[in-house]
């Protein structure tokens with residue numbers, strides 16, 4: 001492991017560095033080193049390249065959860081970005097998509113125990129029915145492109161994590177947070193579009209409660225070796241209301257409450273799950289998936 005630079009906040013490290021950090025660290029290649037040694041006139045140019053690399057690397061490191069306590073309130077709040085108005089109508093699904101919910105019924109969904117999905121159908125959307133539990137797809141998915149639209153209760157109640165909390169659990173395991181994060185401060189790694197407990201979004205692109213919001217997610221499932229160890233972590237890119245908020249970010253492991261547990265080997269395909277956090281009145285519509293493997 002090459003540790004030629006330390007981020008400004010490296011003193012915040014809360015757990016030992018592990019191998020998954022390596023790709024975030026800058027290591028000048030042997031070729032670059034030899035060229036720099038042989039050609040003095042190239043040195044200024046090389047230093048500029050190195051500087052840019054160091055800056056990018058430090059930024060990536062500073063975001064890494066290893067440097068932060070879970071739900072650390074001293075992490076910077078993501079800048080607020082106005083994503084523009086919500087589309088009037090749901091975006092039509094592509095022709096090759098698996099449509100999971102188009103407003104008509106919940107036939108593609110069930111309770112995790114296999115009972116019928118018990119959330120409330122209204123007009124063209126489905127609403128979390130508090131206390132009825134999560135719902136998950138009957139079909140299982142691995143790598144995928146996911147589109148869904150969600151809205152938090154226009155009648156605002158609660159604050160922080162108690163305001164419009166739900167979640168999109170990829171493979172039922174890795175959560176992209178759903179929350180009313182419009183003028184509702186909470187710990188950054190728990191706001192809307194956070195990889196819950198791990199990565200805050202790059203920016204806060206949340207629309208006001210009562211307006212439809214979109215997630216467009218590209219997810220690559222983790223790969224495990226024959227010993228059950230993670231060979232390639234799960235990786236995700238998320239656009240919130242069309243704004244990039246997670247850029248090929250690797251989950252550190254499964255989502256958990258006040259914990260960041262390590263990966264455990266699991267199947268290559270698992271259901272997509274939506275969370276009943278107990279806040280109620282979070283709505284979803286227009287959910288579709290394009291399978292990528």
Ligand code: MG
Nearest residue numbers: 165166167178
């Ligand atoms: Mg949640």
